[in-house]
Amino acid sequence: xxxxxxxxxxxxxxxxxxxxxxxxxxxxxxxxxxxxxxxxxxxxxxxxxxxxxxxxxxxxxxxxxxxxxxxxxxxxxxxxxxxxxxxxxxxxxxxxxxxxxxxxxxxxxxxxx
Amino acid sequence: xxxxxxxxxxxxxxxxxxxxxxxxxxxxxxxxxxxxxxxxxxxxxxxxxxxxxxxxxxxxxxxxxxxxxxxxxxxxxxxxxxxxxxxxxxxxxxxxxxxxxxxxxxxxxxxxxxx
Numbered sequence: 001x002x003x004x005x006x007x008x009x010x011x012x013x014x015x016x017x018x019x020x021x022x023x024x025x026x027x028x029x030x031x032x033x034x035x036x037x038x039x040x041x042x043x044x045x046x047x048x049x050x051x052x053x054x055x056x057x058x059x060x061x062x063x064x065x066x067x068x069x070x071x072x073x074x075x076x077x078x079x080x081x082x083x084x085x086x087x088x089x090x091x092x093x094x095x096x097x098x099x100x101x102x103x104x105x106x107x108x109x110x111x112x113x
Numbered sequence: 114x115x116x117x118x119x120x121x122x123x124x125x126x127x128x129x130x131x132x133x134x135x136x137x138x139x140x141x142x143x144x145x146x147x148x149x150x151x152x153x154x155x156x157x158x159x160x161x162x163x164x165x166x167x168x169x170x171x172x173x174x175x176x177x178x179x180x181x182x183x184x185x186x187x188x189x190x191x192x193x194x195x196x197x198x199x200x201x202x203x204x205x206x207x208x209x210x211x212x213x214x215x216x217x218x219x220x221x222x223x224x225x226x227x228x
Binding site for chain 2: 104
């Protein structure tokens, strides 16, 4: 158990809909990262927040947004969903231990029908 | 730009064989970190090792060992006497110094250990 929690575990929705994925980092970690893992594209970095502020951005679509709240939990919002958005979404946290080491949550499996 | 290449897409070995997973990275930074993660069939990502660019000493942990060679920009992972439980996808990753920057992952190597 990494100490990072993600909800929900599974999510099934339809095209055009909007969903919110939630992540709670390990106690003491200030940084939250979001990744998308799809079958054909491997593990793609989406975005990072550090203590409530956006710190780095990767290949995140404009339809996607994220935020980190004062209690350090983070939410990833996915809107106007397309079939290709079906993937495993991971959250990772860092900051309480050695620099660079990220601890991953169990992931949210999103299926868009 | 950073890049991590795991040229081996899938590897199959028979139980008790040794297997090496290759990882080649590219970065212009002189200070960076390298990682290996394991993703078993259950889906979670498990941290295995972190190595910083100034520490080229090889590391052994049980049946796992890592060979870091800065001269060839490689960070290879060897499993000795493989077991069925080692079956998983293994990811090599590269992160910059400063702690909280994005980490670039390789595309992963799927290892299947056949009993």
